[in-house]
Amino acid sequence: MLNVKVLGGGCTNCKATYKLIEDVAREKGTDIDLEKVEDIQNIISYDIMSTPGVVIDETVVHRGGVPSRKQVEDWFSN
Template sequence: MRSIKILGTGCPKCKTMFNNVNKALDNKGVKANVEKIEDIQEIMKYNVLSTPVLVIDEEIKIKGKAGDVSEIESFL
């Protein structure tokens, strides 16, 4: 099962990213463990300066913007 993390402090873009990830998973029929990380100390471990960040299987795919559903599907 894939591991997906959304790093962000809860801003509107972070919430959009979370919703878009779930839509992309549904569209592709992919099962994944989706985790929303809002703790700033945890986010800093990924060495990123802007959120939201999409991490799939510990690899950063998107940072600083809410990826759209089709873009997220391309990573699945």
């Protein structure tokens, strides 16, 4: 099970990212534990300077802007 965190304080892009990850995981049947991280001190502990950020198993895989669908699919491909 992958632990996936979406970092960002409730902006539209953060919501879109959250939903995209949810959709792709469901489509690919990947078992994920999806979390929203909105607390600013928690966000900056990942050294993220542009939101939304995406963290998979404590590794930052994406910063700033909504990721493309292909990118998200790649995260869940192995």
